[in-house]
Amino acid sequence: MFTKMKNIDTAFRYVRGFTMLVIVGCIMISCYTLYKSFESVTQMQDKVYILANGKALEAYASERKDNVPVEARDHVKTFHKFFFTLDPDDKVIKTNITKALYLADDSAKRIYDDLKENGFYSGIISGNISQTIQIDSIAIDIREYPYRFKCFAKQNIIRTTSIVKRNLVTEGSLRNVSRSDNNPHGFLIERWNTIENKDLAVENRK
Template sequence: MFSQFKNIDTAFKHIRLFSFLLIVACFGISCFAIYQYYRFYTIKDQRIYILYNGKLLTALATDRKSNLPVELRDHIRTFHQYFFSLVPDDKAIKASLTKALYLADESAKKQYDNFQESGYYNNLIAANISQELSVDSIQLDVDQFPYLFRCFATQKLVRSTSTVYRKLVSQGVVDDLKNQTDNNPHGFLIRRFEILENRDEQVKTAQP
């Protein structure tokens, strides 16, 4: 009789252990299923469908942080090209600089005013000089906000008699406006803009 009770007690313990393991397994499967569902739901939300030339294309959306350095460099590059790539035409110069000043604060406006007062733009027009800028590299620190940058570029000044190459180095910080517009598609603003270096490196005389 005692042996029978002992067997019943042992069987009960086995059933209790089995039930506990079954509950744990069910809980684990439920958690895994919920995780997979939300993972699938997130991936589905990141998928964008684009209709292009009558064809349905699929694109994958990413958060802005993962693309931040690319956007910052493009904003800095665009500003410098608008600010320094100029043709000897007063209306074209003003149009280009107006676009540049949408991308920066009063520190860029101050630099523009200095150039204006020194007669820099009038000299470009009078001497029929075309000025092109090519950005060589941009050093960027995205670990601190606002984002510190230093831009290294080459200016090409084309005259009828010669071509002058200048080294340009500038720096500043980029602030995030959290607002994108047609004139500022990235929603950034360059602050504390200053030119550290702007000197002639090479002069090529035009062949007669």
């Protein structure tokens, strides 16, 4: 009788030990699976897909701080391209200005409103004037936030009888905002103002 009980007790211990091993094994497998899942998600987050010519191209994302100078310069360049590229077409002007104002605060909006009130844009249309801009350089100081910038550019103002080449220097600061379709770099230009905007040369058109 006692031998039977002893055998049952031994068998129970074996079963209990085996069950514990199975449970521990399941926990370890679950932990490993979770770890690999998080690792895979992290790796996927480090990849971005860029649509170019209808094809998805894979690229690798980097820390924002590594790209601040590059992204900041492109943000400033894009803003100035939209704000200062004008043609004698009200729709073109509104489209470009709208895109520009997504990238800057009310300091840019105030300048736009002043120009509009003074008849600058209506003069562009009535005079059949086109305006282009060429960015020479953009200086960004990322040592202190918000990041200060200075933009050096040249303008070409094409009139019916002449082409005016003009020097343009502006300054402002950049603060971080959420990225969006209208603001892909996630910066906002603040305290934007023009330091210099003077004629360099006037060329008569033939």
